[in-house]
Amino acid sequence: MEGGVDYLADERKKAEFDVQQMKIVWAGSHHTFEISDRISKLVANDPAFSKDERTMLPRKELFKNTLRKASYAWKRINDLHLSEEEASQLRFYVDEPAFTDLHWGMFIPAIKGQGTDEQQKKWLPLAYKMQIIGCYAQTELGHGSNVQGLETTATFDPQTDEFVIHSPTLTSSKWWPGGLGKVSTHGVVYARLITDGQEHGIHGFIVQLRRLEDHRPLPGIIIGDIGMKFGNGAYNTMDNGVLRFDHVRIPRDQMLMRVSQVTRDGKVVQSDVPRQLVYGTMVYVRQTIVQDASCALSRAVCIATRYSAVRRQFGSHNGGPETQVIDYKTQQSRLFPLLASAYAFRFVGEWLKWLYTDVTQRLQANDFSTLPEAHACTAGLKSLTTSVTADGIEECRKLCGGHGYLCTSGLPELFAVYVPACTYEGDNIVLMLQVARILMKTVSQLGSGKLPVGTMAYMGRIEHLLQYRCNVQKAEDWLNPAIVLEAFEARAARMSVSCAKKLSKFANPEEGFAELSADLVEAVVAHCQLIVVSKFIEKLQQDIPGKGVKQQLKVLCGVYYLFLLHKHQGDFLATSCVTPKQASLANDQLRVLYSQVRPNAIALVDAFNYTDHFLGSILGRYDGNVYPKLYEAAWKDPLNDSVVPDGYHQYIRPLLKQQRSAKL
Numbered sequence: 001m002e003g004g005v006d007y008l009a010d011e012r013k014k015a016e017f018d019v020q021q022m023k024i025v026w027a028g029s030h031h032t033f034e035i036s037d038r039i040s041k042l043v044a045n046d047p048a049f050s051k052d053e054r055t056m057l058p059r060k061e062l063f064k065n066t067l068r069k070a071s072y073a074w075k076r077i078n079d080l081h082l083s084e085e086e087a088s089q090l091r092f093y094v095d096e097p098a099f100t101d102l103h104w105g106m107f108i109p110a111i112k113g114q115g116t117d118e119q120q121k122k123w124l125p126l127a128y129k130m131q132i133i134g135c136y137a138q139t140e141l142g143h144g145s146n147v148q149g150l151e152t153t154a155t156f157d158p159q160t161d162e163f164v165i166h167s168p169t170l171t172s173s174k175w176w177p178g179g180l181g182k183v184s185t186h187g188v189v190y191a192r193l194i195t196d197g198q199e200h201g202i203h204g205f206i207v208q209l210r211r212l213e214d215h216r217p218l219p220g221i222i223i224g225d226i227g228m229k230f231g232n233g234a235y236n237t238m239d240n241g242v243l244r245f246d247h248v249r250i251p252r253d254q255m256l257m258r259v260s261q262v263t264r265d266g267k268v269v270q271s272d273v274p275r276q277l278v279y280g281t282m283v284y285v286r287q288t289i290v291q292d293a294s295c296a297l298s299r300a301v302c303i304a305t306r307y308s309a310v311r312r313q314f315g316s317h318n319g320g321p322e323t324q325v326i327d328y329k330t331q332q333s334r335l336f337p338l339l340a341s342a343y344a345f346r347f348v349g350e351w352l353k354w355l356y357t358d359v360t361q362r363l364q365a366n367d368f369s370t371l372p373e374a375h376a377c378t379a380g381l382k383s384l385t386t387s388v389t390a391d392g393i394e395e396c397r398k399l400c401g402g403h404g405y406l407c408t409s410g411l412p413e414l415f416a417v418y419v420p421a422c423t424y425e426g427d428n429i430v431l432m433l434q435v436a437r438i439l440m441k442t443v444s445q446l447g448s449g450k451l452p453v454g455t456m457a458y459m460g461r462i463e464h465l466l467q468y469r470c471n472v473q474k475a476e477d478w479l480n481p482a483i484v485l486e487a488f489e490a491r492a493a494r495m496s497v498s499c500a501k502k503l504s505k506f507a508n509p510e511e512g513f514a515e516l517s518a519d520l521v522e523a524v525v526a527h528c529q530l531i532v533v534s535k536f537i538e539k540l541q542q543d544i545p546g547k548g549v550k551q552q553l554k555v556l557c558g559v560y561y562l563f564l565l566h567k568h569q570g571d572f573l574a575t576s577c578v579t580p581k582q583a584s585l586a587n588d589q590l591r592v593l594y595s596q597v598r599p600n601a602i603a604l605v606d607a608f609n610y611t612d613h614f615l616g617s618i619l620g621r622y623d624g625n626v627y628p629k630l631y632e633a634a635w636k637d638p639l640n641d642s643v644v645p646d647g648y649h650q651y652i653r654p655l656l657k658q659q660r661s662a663k664l
């Protein structure tokens with residue numbers, strides 16, 4: 001803290017709950033809190049992990065710096081014998097996208113999920129020691145969303161017992177894979193399997209891309225980086241790559257063969273494992289992206305909340321201090337729902353991690369029954385949480401006024417690095433449409449006696465939900481979780497049923513689906529919001545120790561669902577789930593809850609336990625010492641290295657001279 005002064009101390013004194021206990025709730029457990037706290041400090045106190053100049057560095061220097069950090073991080077992980085959990089936390093607090101994300105986050109999971117036991121035995125030890133570095137090479141120049149449309153071919157040659165990997169067209173060039181451009185030695189490459197002239201769909205193949213001796217591409221391989229991306233610093237630390245194959249040969253046993261096998265004589269044998277498992281790595285990563293959304297949103301909210309308490313505009317009485325902008329109701333109505341969403345996403349992320357672990361255990365025992373539920377939840381929640389988070393970061397920038405636009409606020413880089421999450425691992429609309437298909441299938445089976453399960457179980461009470469009438473009579477009734485849940489269930493169910501009815505009028509269901517796709521996406525949003533609300537309410541049913549902690553979470557949960565109800569009141573009114581009077585009462589209650597959040601706002605963001613290093617924001621400093629630090633930072637800009645700028649003699653002086661002579 002600057003000279004030991006805490007400009008936010010008075011705010012911290014207002015807290016009505018035990019912040020330390022809230023930190024543990026946020027972290028998930030004492031154990032995770034301890035690891036996260038220790039590793040965040042380890043990173044913050046190590047100058048090798050400084051990120052001060054990231055937005056100023058030219059691309060080549062930026063990238064080399066990332067290589068240095070990744071290699072140093074790996075050394076620290078090994079020297080300190082960090083566990084996998086500790087290493088993941090280290091990666092999180094280093095806060096810089098790098099090739100290692102794709103190696104650990106996709107290449108290894110792809111081999112684990114789609115490789116046979118022998119393949120895992122052969123490749124995983126090399127990958128775990130980083131003796132090979134891998135990427136996930138699926139997307140091509142011409143196709144990303146449409147995986148079945150990929151053009152790269154893997155043709156089996158029975159003469160040599162090899163696959164021939166080939167890029168037949170320009171659009172078949174692999175395009176986007178992270179870590180591919182400059183680093184990876186290997187990739188899991190997705191290609192159309194062809195044996196004996198017949199196509200057998202998309203499969204993953206382990207392909208060596210660069211020589212281990214000198215890092216040069218192997219014969220037949222063209223490889224490079226695809227160029228600068230949005231923002232300074234941001235995702236430009238990653239070498240997203242382009243890759244072309246000219247009849248590159250790999251041994252047959254490098255096709256990932258858990259889902260289907262190709263025999264020595266070129267026969268394709270389907271195992272009991274469903275073919276959708278080829279998409280399994282994406283399910284895994286989508287689940288991690290939901291957890292990550294709460295991190296990115298909480299970070300932006302932490303910056304905007306602290307700064308809103310420091311910043312004062314208007315409202316001085318008799319020469320007294322002006323009003324803190326956090327006290328403006330408009331500021332609260334923009335900021336507090338985002339604060340509540342950060343907590344909501346945290347808890348739904350926790351639940352999704354549980355769901356994913358459960359599905360993985362079942363898959364290992366060849367029980368595939370919960371795969372559609374895992375697909376629907378990961379796809380839908382990934383879309384919902386990343387869209388809200390990307391918009392939320394931008395809203396936080398606006399909440400910080402002009403200073404939010406400075407790179408030193410940390411918000412521009414956070415936005416630039418985060419926003420592709422709406423696109424990667426599945427474009428959000430494309431994924432919503434996947435969930436829409438599953439919702440429509442569920443509605444169509446309602447009469448058949450097949451009861452919907454998991455997060456679709458509420459559809460099993462469809463008769464009741466279609467007749468439901470909300471019985472809220474006064475504003476406080478909206479604090480009753482049972483009432484809220486039913487209103488959200490009825491809204492989601494009615495929107496789905498309405499789409500299903502419209503769909504049934506089309507002779508061709510695919511045409512109908514395409515025509516109604518915008519309505520379907522709205523129904524999916526309603527369904528996914530219901531999941532988040534219900535998981536927040538479930539969380540509150542747990543035993544949560546600590547003075548006032550549960551009460552604060554109840555307030556945040558109320559803010560979350562009442563804000564949604566207010567924002568989407570068109571849906572609730574159009575489906576007759578609430579009356580205009582009830583919608584208005586919900587908004588009255590929401591204002592009451594905002595005033596309950598207000599004294600706790602700073603403590604609620606302190607509970608994220610973010611170091612100043614991690615936040616990387618002058619506006620979000622723990623001590624609130626914003627102005628002197630902003631002033632100091634301005635002078636560090638390279639443009640201020642000299643009083644007279646480079647280019648003065650060439651461009652400014654002749655201009656001024658010309659104006660002078662024109663006047664004379």
Ligand SMILES: CCCCCCCCCCCCCCCCCCCCC/C=C/C(=O)SCCNC(=O)CCNC(=O)[C@H](O)C(C)(C)COP(=O)(O)OP(=O)(O)OC[C@H]1O[C@@H](n2cnc3c(N)ncnc32)[C@H](O)[C@@H]1OP(=O)(O)O
Nearest residue numbers: 070073088091100101104105145147276279375424425426
């Ligand atoms: C510096 C420090 C260093 C420290 C080192 C140590 C570090 C330690 C730890 C570090 C850990 C880091 C972790 C980081 C995490 C990773 C970060 C990742 C960053 C992001 C990078 C981005 C990667 C990518 O983008 S990869 C490419 C993603 N691509 C997509 O998502 C494509 C989207 N398209 C699709 O998914 C499909 O094509 C689809 C589904 C849209 C359509 O496919 P289709 O075949 O045409 O399908 P369809 O006919 O519609 O459906 C058929 C059937 O299948 C079901 N289905 C579809 N998808 C799935 C699925 N995924 N799972 C299960 N089932 C699925 C569908 O429902 C249909 O079912 P039925 O109706 O029953 O037939």
Ligand SMILES: Cc1cc2nc3c(=O)[nH]c(=O)nc-3n(C[C@H](O)[C@H](O)[C@H](O)COP(=O)(O)OP(=O)(O)OC[C@H]3O[C@@H](n4cnc5c(N)ncnc54)[C@H](O)[C@@H]3O)c2cc1C
Nearest residue numbers: 136137138139143144145176177178420423424425426429
């Ligand atoms: C930063 C970043 C990192 C990435 N890393 C990797 C990686 O490591 N490995 C990898 O393989 N890939 C990677 N990707 C690629 C990524 O997975 C794809 O870009 C993503 O899946 C979207 O596909 P697309 O680019 O084909 O979008 P498109 O499908 O072309 O989308 C364009 C527009 O069309 C709309 N659209 C498309 N299909 C439909 C439809 N059926 N109905 C309605 N609308 C539709 C979309 O909503 C969107 O608005 C990365 C991408 C980015 C941005």
